[in-house]
Amino acid sequence: MHDHDHATTLSLGGPNGICIRQAAPARREPVQPARLADPRTRGLIQRGLATHGRLIAIAVAVLGSVVLLSWIALVSSLSLPGLLYLPGVAIAAALWVAAGVIHVLSRGSQRSLDAARERQILALAARVRGPLTVANVAHALRLSLAEAEAALTEMSRSGHVHADVDLDTGLLQFSLAARPASLAQDHRP
Numbered sequence: 658m659h660d661h662d663h664a665t666t667l668s669l670g671g672p673n674g675i676c677i678r679q680a681a682p683a684r685r686e687p688v689q690p691a692r693l694a695d696p697r698t699r700g701l702i703q704r705g706l707a708t709h710g711r712l713i714a715i716a717v718a719v720l721g722s723v724v725l726l727s728w729i730a731l732v733s734s735l736s737l738p739g740l741l742y743l744p745g746v747a748i749a750a751a752l753w754v755a756a757g758v759i760h761v762l763s764r765g766s767q768r769s770l771d772a773a774r775e776r777q778i779l780a781l782a783a784r785v786r787g788p789l790t791v792a793n794v795a796h797a798l799r800l801s802l803a804e805a806e807a808a809l810t811e812m813s814r815s816g817h818v819h820a821d822v823d824l825d826t827g828l829l830q831f832s833l834a835a836r837p838a839s840l841a842q843d844h845r846p
Contacts, residue, residue, distance in 0.1 A: 703766045710763020714756045721752030774798070774808050775817070779833070788821065788830035 665679040706713075728745025781797050782789055795805035809831045813820040818831045 703769060706759070706763040706766040707770045710759055710766065714760040714763065717752055717759060718756035721749040721756065724752060725749035771808070771811070774800075774804075775812060778808060778812065779817070782818070782831075782833050788823075788832040789818075790828055790830055794831075 666676065669675045725745055729742060732741045732745070777798050778794060781794065785793070789809070791802055791806045791809060794800065794809060795802045798805065809818065812818045813831060818833055821830050821832070822828070823830050
């Protein structure tokens with residue numbers, strides 16, 4: 658053990674005198690990472706921003722306007738000096754900047770989620786023999802039918818998958834536009 662690991666005692670005046678005892682320094686536990694660093698939490702925040710970010714940004718911007726108008730009304734009604742308008746303007750401006758940041762973050766979150774969804778669909782297409790349907794993708798990736806159809810339609814527009822109608826069933830089917838050699842190999846046991 659090191660000297661700093663022991664308690665220190667100082668006695669003055671014998672057994673009935675003054676005794677000062679300094680405790681050993683407490684051992685510091687390692688700092689736990691913030692909960693936000695948890696991938697599940699980040700994913701929840703990212704999905705929340707992607708789906709509701711625009712609404713949140715609008716709400717924060719409206720709140721900024723309400724704060725500004727309320728502050729102006731308060732300062733005017735109490736006949737306070739004009740310099741007191743500045744805090745209200747500063748608060749409103751901060752809320753408007755926050756709304757802009759939320760909007761930018763929500764757009765980035767949506768692009769990131771779209772890219773992740775595309776990777777999941779491509780991985781599914783590599784595993785499944787034959788074309789994909791909206792219902793297959795929705796079931797395999799736990800999406801709603803509308804989300805699966807939107808993702809497949811967007812991938813079709815961008816040329817990553819081909820959309821065809823099965824003449825026997827009338828279902829819209831999607832297949833990879835060009836299978837790379839690693840995906841096109843026949844996987845026979």
